[in-house]
Amino acid sequence: MKDVARAAGVSVATVSYAFSKSSKVSATQRERIYSVAAELGYAGPNIAGSSLRSGRIGAVGVIVPDSPVQALEDPSVTLLMKGIAEIGNSADIALTLFPASRGGSPDSPPNSLVLRGLVDGVVIHNVPDGHPLVEAIIARGIPAVVVDSPRSAGLPFVAIDDRHGAYLQMDHILSLGHRRIGIIVDKLGQDSDCRMVTADDVGAATERNARERLAGYFAAARDHHLPVEELSIVVAGNIDRAAGDEATRILLDAARPTALVATSDVHAVAAWQVLRERGLTVPDDMSVIGFDDAPVAELLGLSTIHQPIVEKGRAAATILLDRLGGGTRTRSLMKTSLVVRASTAPPRESSTAPPRE
Amino acid sequence: MKDVARAAGVSVATVSYAFSKSSKVSATQRERIYSVAAELGYAGPNIAGSSLRSGRIGAVGVIVPDSPVQALEDPSVTLLMKGIAEIGNSADIALTLFPASRGGSPDSPPNSLVLRGLVDGVVIHNVPDGHPLVEAIIARGIPAVVVDSPRSAGLPFVAIDDRHGAYLQMDHILSLGHRRIGIIVDKLGQDSDCRMVTADDVGAATERNARERLAGYFAAARDHHLPVEELSIVVAGNIDRAAGDEATRILLDAARPTALVATSDVHAVAAWQVLRERGLTVPDDMSVIGFDDAPVAELLGLSTIHQPIVEKGRAAATILLDRLGGGTRTRSLMKTSLVVRASTAPPRESSTAPPRE
DNA sequence: CGGAAATGGTGAAACGATTAACTTATGGTG
DNA sequence: CACCATAAGTTAATCGTTTCACCATTTCCG
Numbered sequence: 147m148k149d150v151a152r153a154a155g156v157s158v159a160t161v162s163y164a165f166s167k168s169s170k171v172s173a174t175q176r177e178r179i180y181s182v183a184a185e186l187g188y189a190g191p192n193i194a195g196s197s198l199r200s201g202r203i204g205a206v207g208v209i210v211p212d213s214p215v216q217a218l219e220d221p222s223v224t225l226l227m228k229g230i231a232e233i234g235n236s237a238d239i240a241l242t243l244f245p246a247s248r249g250g251s252p253d254s255p256p257n258s259l260v261l262r263g264l265v266d267g268v269v270i271h272n273v274p275d276g277h278p279l280v281e282a283i284i285a286r287g288i289p290a291v292v293v294d295s296p297r298s299a300g301l302p303f304v305a306i307d308d309r310h311g312a313y314l315q316m317d318h319i320l321s322l323g324h325r326r327i328g329i330i331v332d333k334l335g336q337d338s339d340c341r342m343v344t345a346d347d348v349g350a351a352t353e354r355n356a357r358e359r360l361a362g363y364f365a366a367a368r369d370h371h372l373p374v375e376e377l378s379i380v381v382a383g384n385i386d387r388a389a390g391d392e393a394t395r396i397l398l399d400a401a402r403p404t405a406l407v408a409t410s411d412v413h414a415v416a417a418w419q420v421l422r423e424r425g426l427t428v429p430d431d432m433s434v435i436g437f438d439d440a441p442v443a444e445l446l447g448l449s450t451i452h453q454p455i456v457e458k459g460r461a462a463a464t465i466l467l468d469r470l471g472g473g474t475r476t477r478s479l480m481k482t483s484l485v486v487r488a489s490t491a492p493p494r495e496s497s498t499a500p501p502r503e
Numbered sequence: 504m505k506d507v508a509r510a511a512g513v514s515v516a517t518v519s520y521a522f523s524k525s526s527k528v529s530a531t532q533r534e535r536i537y538s539v540a541a542e543l544g545y546a547g548p549n550i551a552g553s554s555l556r557s558g559r560i561g562a563v564g565v566i567v568p569d570s571p572v573q574a575l576e577d578p579s580v581t582l583l584m585k586g587i588a589e590i591g592n593s594a595d596i597a598l599t600l601f602p603a604s605r606g607g608s609p610d611s612p613p614n615s616l617v618l619r620g621l622v623d624g625v626v627i628h629n630v631p632d633g634h635p636l637v638e639a640i641i642a643r644g645i646p647a648v649v650v651d652s653p654r655s656a657g658l659p660f661v662a663i664d665d666r667h668g669a670y671l672q673m674d675h676i677l678s679l680g681h682r683r684i685g686i687i688v689d690k691l692g693q694d695s696d697c698r699m700v701t702a703d704d705v706g707a708a709t710e711r712n713a714r715e716r717l718a719g720y721f722a723a724a725r726d727h728h729l730p731v732e733e734l735s736i737v738v739a740g741n742i743d744r745a746a747g748d749e750a751t752r753i754l755l756d757a758a759r760p761t762a763l764v765a766t767s768d769v770h771a772v773a774a775w776q777v778l779r780e781r782g783l784t785v786p787d788d789m790s791v792i793g794f795d796d797a798p799v800a801e802l803l804g805l806s807t808i809h810q811p812i813v814e815k816g817r818a819a820a821t822i823l824l825d826r827l828g829g830g831t832r833t834r835s836l837m838k839t840s841l842v843v844r845a846s847t848a849p850p851r852e853s854s855t856a857p858p859r860e
Numbered sequence: 861c862g863g864a865a866a867t868g869g870t871g872a873a874a875c876g877a878t879t880a881a882c883t884t885a886t887g888g889t890g
Numbered sequence: 891c892a893c894c895a896t897a898a899g900t901t902a903a904t905c906g907t908t909t910c911a912c913c914a915t916t917t918c919c920g
Contacts, residue, residue, distance in 0.1 A: 147906065147907070148906080156869080156870090157869070157870050157871075158870095158871095158906090158907080158908095159869075159870060159871075159872090159907095159908080159909080160868085160869060160870075162906095162907060162908060162909085163868095163869085163908090163909090166908080169867085169868090170867085170868065170869070171868070171869075172867080172868065172869095175868080175869090187642065187643070189615050189618035189619055189639070189643075190615045190618070190619050191619065191906075191907060191908090192555075192619055192620050192905090192906050192907075193551075193554075193560075193616070193619045193620045193621045193906095194550075194551050194554035194555040194560065194620055194905080194906070194907090195551075195555055195875090195905070195906025195907040195908085196619075196906075196907050196908075197550075197551035197875090197907085198549075198551040198552055198555050198874095198875045198876065198877085198905090198906075198907070198908090199874075199875050199906080199907045199908040199909080200875090200907075200908055200909090201875085203550075203551065203621070204616060204621065205599060205616075205621060207597075218581045218582070218584055218585035218588060219581075219582075219585065219798075224575050224576075224581045225575070225576075227575050227600075228572055228575040228576060231572050231575060231600060232572045235572060235602055238616070240564075240599050240600065240601060240616050240621060241599065241600045242562060242597050242598065242599040242600070243584075243588060243597065243598045243599070243600070244597060245592055258546050258547045259550070259561060259562075259595070259597050261546035261547070262546055262547050262548060262549055262550045262553075263549050263550045263551060264550045264560070264561065264562060264597055282546065285544065286544070286546075387798075415802060419802070441576075441744070442799055442802060445772060445776070445799065445802075445803060446802060446803070504876065504877065505876080513899075513900090514899070514900050514901080515876090515877080515878095515900095516877095516878080516879080516899075516900060516901075516902095517898085517899060517900075518877095519876095519877065519878060519879085520878090520879090520898095520899085522877095523878080525879095526897085526898095527897085527898065527899075528898070528899080529897080529898065532898080532899095548876075548877060548878090549875090549876050549877070550876095550877095551875080551876070551877085552875070552876025552877035552878085552905090553876075553877050553878075554877085554905090555875090555876075555877070555878090555904090555905045555906065555907090556876080556877050556878040556879080556904070556905050557877080557878055557879090557905085558905085861920105862919105862920100863918105863919095863920105864917100864918085864919090865916105865917085865918080865919100866915100866916085866917075866918090867914100867915080867916075867917090868913105868914090868915085868916100869912100869913085869914085869915100870911105870912080870913075870914100871910105871911090871912085871913100872909100872910095872911100873908105873909095873910090873911105874907100874908090874909095874910105875906105875907085875908090876905105877904100877905090878903105878904085878905090879902100879903095879904095880901105880902100880903090881900105881901090881902095881903105882899100882900080882901080882902105883898105883899080883900075883901095884897100884898085884899080884900095885896105885897085885898085885899100886895105886896085886897080886898100887894105887895090887896085887897100888893100888894090888895085888896095889892105889893085889894090889895100890891105890892100890893095
């Protein structure tokens with residue numbers, strides 16, 4: 147910038163004002179400075195210097211559970227990012243991806259890059275209550291918007307009514323006449339074990355999502371006079387195909403449901419594949435319903451609960467940018483709806499599932 | 504850092520050395536400093552200050568064509584990011600997403616954030632030859648690795664043999680006996696028009712990918728004694744469902760192929776959907792083959808060309824980090840292979856397609 | 861025409877860290 | 891014991907901007 151200033155015959159202050167489009171410098175002068183800069187191959191104020199002085203860096207982050215490695219396989223994450231990127235893009239703000247964990251080494255505090263100011267603010271997606279990183283973000287007052295969870299933290303949030311969505315989902319299955327129902331829930335807490343659980347275990351879930359959705363399932367069951375103890379519940383542990391596969395196998399080995407209800411389309415799709423492998427037809431032998439309405443749901447004809455993921459991203463980014471600008475927007479609630487496709491149907495007369503293979 | 508130094512009774516230099524794990528400070532001292540820092544809620548050196556002085560910022564970027572908005576819908580982009588994130592994550596380096604365009608306003612140079620140092624280096628994905636941003640990156644000597652295109656720039660790259668992959672794809676279709684073949688190519692140049700093109704138009708393509716793959720198609724056609732003029736070629740313009748839909752419609756309205764060959768699974772899937780809408784069955788009425796082997800291909804049973812996208816990301820990140828560390832690694836070539844699933848079959852005897860609807 | 865307000869610009873002090881060069885202790889060695 | 895390498899710190903210069911406080915002009919208005 148010093149060089150540009152010298153070449154343009156002005157002070158560095160003027161160049162700085164020119165690039166920040168301040169009215170302190172005339173339009174003609176500004177143009178002149180721009181062309182000098184272009185000639186010298188100066189691309190604009192160095193981010194580090196600028197950020198050091200101004201405190202702004204021009205990037206926002208999205209924090210995803212565990213590692214980006216897994217998150218990028220989950221369409222509900224990439225679509226959320228898409229929504230955030232849409233808004234960020236038009237505001238000339240870059241999008242940076244962070245893992246929530248890295249709690250490993252005691253040397254480096256968890257996920258220091260966020261705390262150390264690599265971004266101006268963050269969208270926190272689906273991170274469990276009380277996560278140390280979230281606590282640290284709150285403690286430092288880093289602008290943040292929470293998507294899905296933990297709603298409790300006093301941070302602005304955008305969310306859906308998970309309980310209601312889940313209710314719709316289970317209600318659909320029960321209304322079709324199913325009574326032997328398997329539930330695949332993504333994860334209850336920090337651990338990523340894949341195992342059967344009872345309705346009682348569920349109360350201890352630290353994941354708000356899971357708690358709410360299960361509450362919705364139970365409410366629907368009660369309304370249809372189905373004792374919640376009769377629901378077979380398996381927790382997958384991770385939101386990916388492999389976990390969905392395993393959860394489905396565990397569930398099918400332990401029970402003989404006529405319908406499968408999953409808290410994620412990823413798991414519903416995995417379940418569908420496993421059923422196919424075992425020679426069971428959807429929806430004739432078994433109904434399957436997912437949650438999210440990921441693009442793949444439409445392709446496969448999976449019944450599911452629609453939630454506007456991209457819009458959630460847009461809303462989160464809008465709130466975040468508002469906050470960065472000193473605003474005080476605080477929340478945004480989205481609607482869910484039932485989408486019935488080809489994967490759900492009434493149970494067959496002979497309600498005993500056919501032999502395997 | 505000054506406060507931490509004071510509280511620990513050492514100089515700021517010592518604190519800095521402690522955080523950079525230099526041997527200039529003893530292990531016990533380092534531990535003491537860490538605990539003082541933790542007490543004071545100091546999360547580590549501020550990125551802006553650190554970067555200003557050291558020139559390193561601890562983030563790498565990925566540049567995607569046009570806007571992240573569209574890119575995040577393309578699984579081959581998100582899977583690439585996944586691969587990059589895997590490597591970056593273990594090196595404690597964040598991943599930032601950039602659009603390649605923003606060439607709009609003459610005020611702000613295109614995509615200044617990269618040039619202005621928001622990242623230490625970039626992975627450039629699928630950006631056309633001679634793009635001004637790429638030129639600027641080369642001119643400034645910003646460490647970069649190119650994935651897929653433009654291989655010409657003298658930058659290190661990771662790629663597949665596009666021509667060979669395309670050859671495999673077309674050869675499969677031709678070997679099944681198809682002679683009336685439609686091709687959906689993603690994009691030839693900067694514009695995102697959706698239109699039919701001739702084999703001659705194709706020579707002018709600025710997208711290396713498209714050029715190479717079409718060359719592969721033509722080579723296979725020649726080897727099977729099918730004149731390239733008989734291929735119906737439509738360019739989609741964008742890599743998303745909508746563009747795939749439109750391209751398919753245009754193609755079907757203009758020709759009556761028995762097989763559809765797409766340069767992307769996204770388009771192949773879109774085509775499949777359109778065929779279904781028109782009452783055509785895959786592969787009975789028409790064969791469809793894609794490229795990439797995105798996760799959805801397996802789900803739907805789409806025949807396709809497999810390429811190791813996540814590995815490409817890993818390779819790109821590895822090369823980039825090596826470069827950032829002063830290394831000189833330069834390239835990595837990946838293999839492709841044909842994956843035959845349920846969407847391709849020999850053409851039917853009555854090779855005239857049934858009436859629409 | 862005098863003074864106030866607007867316009868366009870400059871000087872210089874931060875911002876928070878890194879690191880070369882220097883200074884002390886502390887042992888080890890011939 | 892004198893000498894020197896090594897370990898463990900410290901000092902101070904520097905990275906590139908932003909922005910507050912000032913300073914000239916020019917314009918406007920009663």
